[in-house]
Amino acid sequence: MSWLYVAAIVALLAPAAALAQTYDTPQTLAVVISPPFYTYVDAEGHAVATGMVHNESDAAYVGNVVVQARFYGESTPLPLGTVTAGTLLEVIPPGGSSPFVVRSAEPDPRIKSAVASLQMFDPSNPKIPGLAIERLADGRLQVYDTVGAPHTNITVHIAYHDAFDPPRILGTSTHHMGDVGIGGSLNLTVPGEHPAGARGAAAFVESDAFSSGIVSWRIGAAPSAPPLPAQILDAWMDDHMGERTSVVAAHQNVTLNAAVHVPDGEGRYWLYVQVSSKESGGVVLLERIGVDGAASVPWTPTHTGEYIAEMFLWGETGAPASRPAPILLLTVE
Template sequence: MIWGAVVVGILAIAGAAHAQEYLDTLPTLTVQIVEGSQYVYVEDGYAVMAGEVENTGMSPVADVRIQASFFDATGALLEVAEGGTALDVIPAGSKSPFAVRTNGTIDGVTDASARFATGFKASADKAGLLAIYSTDVDHGESFRAAGEVRSGGAPERDVRAHAALHDGFGRVLRVHTFELGDMLPNSRAQFEVDGLADTRGASLVLYAESESSYAPGRALVEVPAPGPSGHTSSARITDVSVDGAGPDGTVQEGTIATITADVEHTGGPATGYNVYVQISESERGAAGTLKYIVYVDGETGRLGSDGSVSVEWVADRTGLFNVETFIWDPSGIPLGNQGPLLFFPVG
């Protein structure tokens, strides 16, 4: 299966974005797209790239714009879209999620890249007069969380809460904004996060801001793992190999590397399973570059006997790469531990 295929059930694309990490407009202004945070999915026919931006400078910044380019399986550009970060003003040392959606419905998206669209600008500090809390977490059949924004001693205009769902790998799976309107001094406004979580969600991060204030602290909600799936099957990945390497183990740049994971059924009835593969640079490249990470998802059949799973990756850059493999059931529950770590060079 080629990397980037649509994932059955959540219509998500395992997109690895190649993105600018830093864009400096003044010596004190430094913003980066957080490495490994990008995720691409399809919702109501629109392709969406979600991710996270970090202000690593010494001053607050505003007007941070993200440009997302969406591609098909052949590498052809399908559309370029632009969007902003969830937070209008990102304080120094803080992060903000973002989500860029295609302008219209689109078919065939398998990959995407992200970059800063324009230079951003310094902003006046917002007052840290808001506070945000998670007030109720329901771990029932569908995960739900309630939140609350509290104002300080001044009225607030245009109060908004933002929720970003992260998976266990740091990717931003979903971003949602709640418009709470104006608030009186020392008042409270509630909102409910529902429908954001999927089986990969590991944590939910809540933010709050208004025209003049923000919440200095973020609320973190741990998302529970899915409940029992009704089976007792288990499996393990016994070996991981790469096909396409030369005698010295090097994969040539521009060629297709086939990653194969050997799966052993260690007990329980036959059940469907999904192998998840992450390919990443083992070391960061030159200063100012983003660490390259690729995610591969593949529905691979049913347990019942031992077998192997193969996925393909185009080695489009040189360097030393490592491969991590995981095996889950269709509802996202692990069937076994992480597979053996594999390293291979591309030259």
């Protein structure tokens, strides 16, 4: 069942592949923002950036994580807004991950993309398994002690996702439930409202000293991803000879290409191509072009280094029409 891919979204206790910005500390902590990373417009018109923060450390717990999202328009090199937010989990265990959701301060139709970066994180005391969470037949969540210890400041986190593969986080909620004694339990009535398009959810609970496993469930009747009316089939870079490559020389003319499936009669679609420095996160190229099957954007890199190229397909509604293309990691020598 595809809704079980929620483990790939929340991945609260499972390792995740990392491809983005990495920060190391003298205490050998290694924390990254790992794919999938998405930017979309919510029902109120705010731009929303969602993704995962992964703790690559083998033994260290990480807390106080702060993620910054810079929101950009079509062609301006300066961000239209900058917002910071924390991760869903207060403490990320070794090899574990936590979602983050950063929402623009105001609705702004000019926003077309976002770049996320880690601002800070600290070593944290461990939160060992000591709580359990289950979903009851009536839809409530039950939290209970499993180690014969009292628990303070019990907090339930819920992440909602869509039916894409891999899934996209559409929103999160946090519920503070108070304390529970030895052998005690608490019940939470899950809010009936959830983000539009949500097809599944996952919940996790933590207290001041303990944590739990994950419980997940379906929302709606869609057990699998629906067919996409439009999608990016392939993305790649060609060198000046027209050959596929991921390594080019500085000042060499290249093209960033995408093969796009656009059904007839579905209106216009635009491909957004963004190239940013892997080291600094700064955007060096941002282009929008209309597409009807294939698209190419020229680029002449001027500085050496590693770059991340991302491509997004948007429709006439001003919202993403499909999941983004696979991220391209490019090297300029």
